[in-house]
Amino acid sequence: MIRKARVGDLEGLLRLYDQLRSGVSLIRRAPTRPDAVHQEALKKLMADKSVHVLVYQSGKKIVGTCTAYILPRLYRGRPLGVLDTIVVDSDSRGHGVGRKLIEEAAQICRKAGCGQVNLTSNTQRVRAHRFYESLGFEPTYIGFRRALQ
């Protein structure tokens, strides 16, 4: 079942985000513990009508997540859909969970008037790139990042 995230999903979301982070890092870190900052951030995201934090629930467990952002734009007069933090639990991969989350997120963006959805992916995530291409995404852009102090 795919639904929007609730406050009670915080721990499950952080567990998945830890898996996302460890996928490109050789450094093993302790699991992220939910704190007041995370709680506040999730509440803020939930209250924002242009943000959709989706979770895939299987039984009582959150086994996947994807967040869709609807960005208002003057260019072409249509908003842009941006997908972020896409991850499926390591035990649940290869069963269509990721595909269903992406399709649901794309449908939300479509309904919001977006003409396209973009996402960025670390250059090292070659398997994820194949996953995106199998879902119709084209590797069109180069992403740039600058850390802010």
Ligand SMILES: CC(C)(COP(=O)(O)OP(=O)(O)OC[C@H]1O[C@@H](n2cnc3c(N)ncnc32)[C@H](O)[C@@H]1OP(=O)(O)O)[C@@H](O)C(=O)NCCC(=O)NCCS
């Ligand atoms: C990438 C990820 C989200 C895919 O989720 P998933 O649930 O395993 O993928 P699905 O089972 O829904 O696969 C959907 C389609 O993509 C294809 N696919 C999935 N992984 C693939 C891979 N590694 N190589 C080629 N194709 C792949 C499947 O064949 C499937 O096609 P089908 O529907 O025609 O059978 C998941 O593997 C994951 O969380 N990886 C680690 C975190 C990560 O890299 N996230 C992306 C950050 S940018």
